[in-house]
Amino acid sequence: MRYAMAIDTKKCVGCSDCVVACQTENNVPHGYCRDWIVENVEGTYPSLDLEFRSERCNHCDNAPCVRCCPTGASHKEEGGVVLVTHNKCIGCGACIESCPYDARYPHPEGYVDKCTFCLHRVEKGQNPACVEVCPTKCLHFGDLDDPNSDVSLALKDRKWKVLAPEAGTKPQLYFLT
Amino acid sequence: MKEELFASGRNIPNIDPSLNIWHWQIPVYLFLGGLAAGILFFAGFFYVRGKEEKMQATIKWAPIFAPIALVLGLGALFWDLKHKLYFWQLYTTIRLESPMGWGAWTLMIITPLAFIWVASYMKEVIPGWNWRIKLLDKFEAWVIKNRIYFAWVMMIYAVILGVYTGILLSAFNARPLWNTSILGPLFLVSGFSTGLATTIWISKDKKERKILSRIDLIFIFVELFLIVHMFMGFLAGSETAIEAAHLFLGGQFTVSFWVFVVLLGLIFPAVLETLELWGFHVPKWLPPALILFGGLMFRFIMVEAGQITRYLY
Numbered sequence: 001m002r003y004a005m006a007i008d009t010k011k012c013v014g015c016s017d018c019v020v021a022c023q024t025e026n027n028v029p030h031g032y033c034r035d036w037i038v039e040n041v042e043g044t045y046p047s048l049d050l051e052f053r054s055e056r057c058n059h060c061d062n063a064p065c066v067r068c069c070p071t072g073a074s075h076k077e078e079g080g081v082v083l084v085t086h087n088k089c090i091g092c093g094a095c096i097e098s099c100p101y102d103a104r105y106p107h108p109e110g111y112v113d114k115c116t117f118c119l120h121r122v123e124k125g126q127n128p129a130c131v132e133v134c135p136t137k138c139l140h141f142g143d144l145d146d147p148n149s150d151v152s153l154a155l156k157d158r159k160w161k162v163l164a165p166e167a168g169t170k171p172q173l174y175f176l177t
Numbered sequence: 178m179k180e181e182l183f184a185s186g187r188n189i190p191n192i193d194p195s196l197n198i199w200h201w202q203i204p205v206y207l208f209l210g211g212l213a214a215g216i217l218f219f220a221g222f223f224y225v226r227g228k229e230e231k232m233q234a235t236i237k238w239a240p241i242f243a244p245i246a247l248v249l250g251l252g253a254l255f256w257d258l259k260h261k262l263y264f265w266q267l268y269t270t271i272r273l274e275s276p277m278g279w280g281a282w283t284l285m286i287i288t289p290l291a292f293i294w295v296a297s298y299m300k301e302v303i304p305g306w307n308w309r310i311k312l313l314d315k316f317e318a319w320v321i322k323n324r325i326y327f328a329w330v331m332m333i334y335a336v337i338l339g340v341y342t343g344i345l346l347s348a349f350n351a352r353p354l355w356n357t358s359i360l361g362p363l364f365l366v367s368g369f370s371t372g373l374a375t376t377i378w379i380s381k382d383k384k385e386r387k388i389l390s391r392i393d394l395i396f397i398f399v400e401l402f403l404i405v406h407m408f409m410g411f412l413a414g415s416e417t418a419i420e421a422a423h424l425f426l427g428g429q430f431t432v433s434f435w436v437f438v439v440l441l442g443l444i445f446p447a448v449l450e451t452l453e454l455w456g457f458h459v460p461k462w463l464p465p466a467l468i469l470f471g472g473l474m475f476r477f478i479m480v481e482a483g484q485i486t487r488y489l490y
Binding site for chain 2: 088090110164169
């Protein structure tokens, strides 16, 4: 089993519903977020190219945060989901420095927090909160090992990219282009 | 032209544009760790070479600063932890992949070693010192008898500690300024140089200071050599590495790095030490004070600048 997410950059309108849904679902403290929108404009006026990306933890196969964690608080769960065990985290910040995607932040309670792919929902057969609320249905989540999962089907016929592949992290967020 | 901007969600002052998670505590910790490593290495080195009587400050006096520096450094590290009550979790696992993990274990070994080394000279340093507990007297006698082994272990762990202060940063692939393997030897050499500076400062023996100054000069030159090589490596590297180097070559850290670290912290004290060796009168405190200042600045700048550098996508 390998959980992953595909984000359709052609459909995303940058409404931030995914951000708000995540903050509500996961009680993300005020002033922080586990997912966010990047608006990328390329080109020279008037020929501009606009891309919206809903970004979050990439749940990397080769996760530098898991490698550098001195206590093992950052670890891999079933399906490759990267999680932080709160009462093992000492808040040293090494994982925050190690993430090429800046996906982690220090929770005001002390431990380091990040996207969990809403594993508590996924285990019940539900989609992550961000996927559930997306009004344009641009987020696709599921098991890559299952050829009929939403994410596998989304990746099947489309071109995609991952962010900073040169970092060697083998990220599991796929951006459909 | 390429323009990238955060539209929403992520545009918050607590995280963006870059999450500066490590503050003054980390450079102070790296500085004190390197300084202690330098002091302990040369105490062990000269003891092994049988210079106990000729190098009194190096072997007996300067090491007093090592456990103090280590405890203060660990205090700074503890201060920096955001989840302090769980710090003991560091010692429930051995994770060789994590530099911070094995660094914590290295400190767990070298800190008591430094205390034992200092304690074994207490009777010589403070005449009339009495442990008052028989067991401690027995332990002291055992340490004195086996000091040569302690010296060797101390030297090895001092090198590991010195290298660790650099590897702690260089292990982060996500921060291009840190992600160079030259940082290990560079921090080791710089740490040893600050350790030597401390010993030179407190030594009253002219001959001893001359020997230490000569060694320190070699270390300063090696450090300069490594700094040049670090920038050569960056400039021959990827776009992210080139951007990292430009922080120091025209960017916001140019003046602070080249003036405070290289000029005032390395070249100027090297010139002063050379003049002193040639017989000119130089205030005794000046070269060591400059080296210590440069070493501290170096760590502050590297920690601060490294956190700005990132992958471009």
